[in-house]
Amino acid sequence: MTSRTSRTSRETLLTTLTPLLAAESRAEASAAGVEAGDLEQAVWLRLLERIDEDGAAPERPAEWLRRAVRAEARRARRAHARERPYRGEPAPVPETASPEGSALVAERRRTVRAAVRRTPGHCPRLLTAMLHPDDPTYREIAGALGISQGSLGPMRSRCLGCLRRMLAAEVPGTGVRGRVP
Template identity: 55%
Template sequence: MDLLKAELPDLYETLRPLLSAEAAAETAGTGVDAADLEQAVWVRLLERRRFPAEPADWLRRAVRGEARRARRRARREVPYGHRQNAVQGGPGARTRTSAGAEPEDALMHGEQNRALRSAVARLPGRCPELMRALLSPRDLTYREIAGELGISQGSLGPVRSRCLGCLRRMLAVEVAAPALRGMER
């Protein structure tokens, strides 16, 4: 720990410009604040309690990881009052949360996930492994997925396309086609 305390000021001065650039690049157009991302990476470094062997590489990976977490968090966050219905009354009436819709949404979402995972399990060849890796909550990169599956990173895209095509065809058979719109002849 003393080694980290001694090298921290030098490390801070060395990595600060790189961290600022990486955080700005990762947060561009995402709605995530670059300063929050930088702070999260510094906290991650302090929690690590040892000096990284390759600080610049570690920093890039840490920024990407923290940015993914921040984007996931931003997608899941719902502002207060998102599902509110006005209580009967005039102007300035109180609002209440609609309790009936949330359990139904959770049930429908759960059924959709089960149907998708069931279809993925029935895919041929290596597709189930690949699709499980792509759907993983760990949010793996292509490099990590290729390493786990033991295939080259370059073949991952074509294999993914074939697997998604198979999955699309399977689900199209199971799900009724939408009704036609407009005038029918």
């Protein structure tokens, strides 16, 4: 009876978490350079391994799932950065393969960094921390800035809104149907 109840609760947990995992994986996949399905599969494997080891699901499954997706995405980014093609296999062409592409990417980064420095209040420190290449978590950013983790989301929203308005004034917008006026 216990194994049947355990199997039923496990199936309920998996059914409940499926839409959340799909959404989180789609959100993280493009930045990680992997497909959302691969990310989902890695997280399902982590969850099932954890359930088999402990015999119980995480206390807060939704939070655990979000952290697991971000951790798998970071792992995928690190692996992608270290991978090298075999001899005879064509190397992947980077987005900045041309000198013009490299110059445009560098100019965009300079523009964003300069706008970040001009934002008011705590925004420069917060946005700089969020743009850090190590991809810190909210907990790490809040600890580094000495603010509560709960206030980080609203503060981030205000700072990004300010940055968006600053950049909109500097970068020409598009006209009707994407045409530049």
